[in-house]
Amino acid sequence: MTASPVLFFVDASGFLRADPREPQVNVTDWGATRGDGIFESISVIAGRMPALAARFDRLEASAGALDLPLIDRSIWTTALARAIETHEAVDRLAVTLVMTRGVENADSSPTAWLLARPARDFTAIRRRGVSVVTLDRGYASDAADGAPWLLLGAKHLSYATNAAALREASRRGADDVIFTSTDGLALEGPTSSLIVRRGDLVETPGVETGILAGTTQATTFGFFESKGYRTRFAGIRAADLSTCDALWLVSSVRQAVAVHTLDGRAMPVDDALTAELNSWLSDEARPE
Ligand code: PLP
Numbered sequence: 249m250t251a252s253p254v255l256f257f258v259d260a261s262g263f264l265r266a267d268p269r270e271p272q273v274n275v276t277d278w279g280a281t282r283g284d285g286i287f288e289s290i291s292v293i294a295g296r297m298p299a300l301a302a303r304f305d306r307l308e309a310s311a312g313a314l315d316l317p318l319i320d321r322s323i324w325t326t327a328l329a330r331a332i333e334t335h336e337a338v339d340r341l342a343v344t345l346v347m348t349r350g351v352e353n354a355d356s357s358p359t360a361w362l363l364a365r366p367a368r369d370f371t372a373i374r375r376r377g378v379s380v381v382t383l384d385r386g387y388a389s390d391a392a393d394g395a396p397w398l399l400l401g402a403k404h405l406s407y408a409t410n411a412a413a414l415r416e417a418s419r420r421g422a423d424d425v426i427f428t429s430t431d432g433l434a435l436e437g438p439t440s441s442l443i444v445r446r447g448d449l450v451e452t453p454g455v456e457t458g459i460l461a462g463t464t465q466a467t468t469f470g471f472f473e474s475k476g477y478r479t480r481f482a483g484i485r486a487a488d489l490s491t492c493d494a495l496w497l498v499s500s501v502r503q504a505v506a507v508h509t510l511d512g513r514a515m516p517v518d519d520a521l522t523a524e525l526n527s528w529l530s531d532e533a534r535p536e
Pocket residue numbers: 436437438439440441459460461462463464465498499500501
C-alpha cells in the first residue's frame with residue numbers, strides 16, 4: 249500500500265505502473281496541447297463503486313464521439329482494481345481515467361492512464377449547499393443535432409469553457425453555474441447535472457439538449473422513485489427554476505448539493521432529504 253497517488257498507463261495489451269511525481273505525458277500529446285481526449289471520474293466510497301458500469305458505458309460513448317479506439321473494459325477494470333488495492337486505504341478515492349489522441353505524429357496510438365488519489369472532501373458543501381447563477385451557454389438546445397462536431401454530450405478534456413464559467417460565477421459572488429440554452433432551457437452545471445423538484449415530480453433535462461448523460465442523475469432518479477416520487481426527463485424553462493420546490497446539482501464525487509440561492513434569490517432547501525439522497529448515492533441506503 250502507498251500513500252501517494254497511484255498511476256497506471258493503460259493500452260490495448262495491459263497496464264504499467266508509473267510514478268505520478270515524475271513528468272509522464274509528452275509535450276506534443278494532443279490531450280495536453282488541444283484538449284483532444286476524453287475522461288471519466290470514478291468514486292470509490294468505502295470500497296464500493298456506485299454506477300461503475302454506467303461510467304464505462306459513457307467512456308465508450310465518449311470514445312465513439314471522438315473517433316478514439318476502445319480499450320477493452322476488462323483491462324481498465326483490472327487496472328482499477330489494482331490501483332485501489334495498491335493505494336493506501338482511504339474513505340473516498342477519486343479515480344480518473346483519461347484517453348487522449350496520443351502524440352503528434354501520423355501513426356501514434358492513444359495515450360491512456362488511470363490515476364487514483366484521495367477524493368476532495370465535499371462534506372461541508374453537501375451540508376451547506378451552493379449559490380448558483382444561470383449563464384448562457386451560447387447555443388440552442390437542438391445544436392447537437394446539426395453539429396455533432398461540437399461533441400455535446402461527450403465527456404471530453406476541453407473543459408476550459410466550463411472552468412471559465414465557474415470563474416464568472418465567482419466574480420458574481422456565486423459558487424456554481426446552471427447553463428442555459430439560447431432558447432431558454434436550463435441545461436446542466438459545468439461539472440454536474442441539474443435535478444428539479446416540483447411537488448412529487450422530479451425532473452432533469454433530456455440529453456437531446458446536448459448535456460452529459462449523468463450517472464449520478466440516474467441513481468438520483470432511483471432514489472426518488474423508491475420514495476414514491478414521479479421522475480421524468482423534460483424541457484425545463486430557465487425562467488421557471490425560481491418557482492421550483494428544490495434544485496440540486498449532482499455529480500459522482502461531490503454527489504448531491506442543494507441550490508440554496510439562484511441568481512441572488514433564496515430557494516427552498518430540505519436538508520434531511522438531501523442527506524438521505526447522499527447516503528443513497530454512497531450506496532449505503534440502497535437495496536441490493
Ligand atoms: N455534466 C457535466 C458537464 C459534468 O462534467 C458532469 C460530471 O463531471 C456531470 C454532468 C455529472 O456526471 P456524473 O454524475 O456522471 O458525475
